[in-house]
Amino acid sequence: MSDRRSFQAFHPFARLSRLLDSHPAGHDRPILLSIGEPKNQPPAFVTEEIAAAATKWSSYPPPRGTPQYNGACADWLTRRYGLPRGMIDPQRHVLPLPGSREGLFFAVLSAVQDHQGAAPPVVLMPNPFYHVYAGAAVAMSAEPVFVPATAETGFMPDYGALDPALLDRAVFCFLNSPANPQGAAADRGYLARLVALARRHDFIVAFDECYAEIYDTTPPAGVLEVVAESGGALDHVLAFHSLSKRSSAPGLRCGFAAGDPALIDKLDAALRVGGAGVSLPILAAGTRLWREEAHVEANRDYYRRNFALAERILGNRFGFRKPDGGFFLWLDVGDGEAAALKLWREAGVRVVPGGYMSEPGPDGVNPGARYIRVALVYDAATTEEGLNRIVEVLGDGVPEDGAPGDGTAAGRAAPQTAAAEG
Template sequence: MQYPTRFSALPEYAFPRLRTLLDPHRPGGRPLHMSIGEPKHPFPAFAATEVQKHAAGFNRYPPNEGTPELRQAIARWLERRFDLDHVDENTRVMPLNGTREGLFNAALALSPEQKNGQQPLILLPNPFYQCYMVAARAAGAVPTYLNATQATGFLPDFAALPAETLDRTSIAYVCSPSNPQGAVATRDYYKTLLKLAEKHDFFIFADECYSEIYRDTPPAGILSVAQETGVDPERVLAFHSLSKRSNLPGFRSGFVAAGPKVIRELRQLRGYTGAPLPLPIQMASAKVWADEAHVRENRALYRAKFDLADRILGNVPGYVPPQAGFFLWIPVNDGEAAALELWKTSGVRVLPGAYLSQETGSGNPGRGYIRVALVAEPDEIERGLRAIGDFSIRSVNS
């Protein structure tokens, strides 16, 4: 066997890396996990009832393109949530095993071997959800990191790229609301990106899996901006999930919406390699997309956590209240040192920002940050935030 392979040089994944950093040390208090973004609020009880009701479906291979019920529920949700004209459930949506699977496989399906005679570039925000980088490599493209810092509103500045870079680009990933910073793309931001995609002929993969967790104003959806500006729907893929919206990360249930040709390409690849959602999960997912009451309740729980964070961390220098999502992106001197210190002094486990970012010519935008997930119970979160606040104030004064 010949090594290294295309993936041998991948950095160790964030969570084993965190265990290597922290586990040799004793926690300075009751361990509190604020590192992993696993939703913990209750999921709607009817989801389990629906799975039970359709349990006989475990006996069958599920349809690759999704059941009509699920595709219809998704299409109607898109129309309601993003004010879209008719979304054809037969040609414009495809259920996924969570957005992660789609964010990866769509790059394989759609990135060409060459773009304008060169190896294509795939643009990624930096820091970023790590799946994008591996997708870019798997597709044989060059992952190209765009620093998303406070100076760029915590979103990548695509318009600042030279024309040659954009001409070589096959796909641009964008994440809004963003993980880890909780920044939200405005309609104007999306308009600029859509214009660039048309001019330089690349796809946009919009990861909007946090779109339902916000304070007051629902984040813009790229599909609605594309509709308003008359952009070719084949350019834009929007990814959504029940994982965060409905606290069902274990359902592995999401979808992608795009133009009919793109959906055909994705179905084709999936027909050969995919593992579609089990039928009972598809049937239950249809019911979950159709219900908003539990989503409103979920949002209210997060809103209270945001308020708590603002109250406790408001005085921490450089603290920027997140607009949406469920992470805090907190500036510190050195993210790794801060995560270690917090663990050793209080048992609070947070993720060093650099575990989600890459070195670039203009530095590593995650190095001076920690990412804190607001998924635990409120009183636990309060304990964690107080420890983080004390630590931040101490480090500023030292």
């Protein structure tokens, strides 16, 4: 179990380095399938927009963005989620962010400031989880509560099953949909129940939707379309989006939060103290990216090809399933840490052990321990080679306590029946 006093203890890549860096790669051409960093490039017009706004590098980033950028974000939300025109006011409901990760971290800070109870505030998160969630909670002296998101729950956390007394202590809750690492997407019913639960127990939900545009055929549902269907009230709700995955521009550090105006104001206040902001040239490039869709569809085709390769090469191995969204495989190999070490030493393939992205539960079982996360971010030829190396080295998996890691039960997704409300 990680040291819950140290926010750095939850960083999976630091742990991965400790596991692998003392071992030479077992191939003269390593393939790094560990980091979810797009390898295809953003549109060329990004450079053009930044160059055209180059005289504005001398200005500090405007904390609330520009009318052009905020308007592009609001218009995109309206198109993508079929929202009523005018539901999202660009100046009241939208806040530019230097990437969704930074906004998520500061959103926890702004939420914890209002906590008045004697016991530490609680921050709820899925288990497995994106490391920023746990790091933010610990950095703010909050208590992270890890809620299983396993095959048995459709890879979605069942927050509604928690003790009501614990929910009353919660100030913040994370939901990543489509999820990193499992790729599961919450349906509308789940999202509606989670919003209702948050309002009943008075906590904020951060809907981390940064993978919402990477999917095969069915666009994942978003929280804003769900609240629109029930009248459009945005209290207790923040949705986070980014150009990192949608537009293959993680280095741009450009995204936004949208939701409850009071929460947007509090997040803005926190970012003004410790945040970097988004520069005017970057906002100019971001404005055009949010208004342009052709490159996004091209990105989806790029990942469709990779998942088709995975389906052909992996077949039924490791509990393979096509994710609802995102670009990760969540493979049951029996022992994720042993598999990651074996893949690096014998094949020069770097993957993340699932146990590095999750915490043991009260029963001592780490829900990610059997898995590895594989990022399908390279071109088709590199992806094919990487997947073939995985199959050649692992066969049917790495045994755990003598049992073959065939992914039969633990690796298959159950139907999404988990309720956010008990």
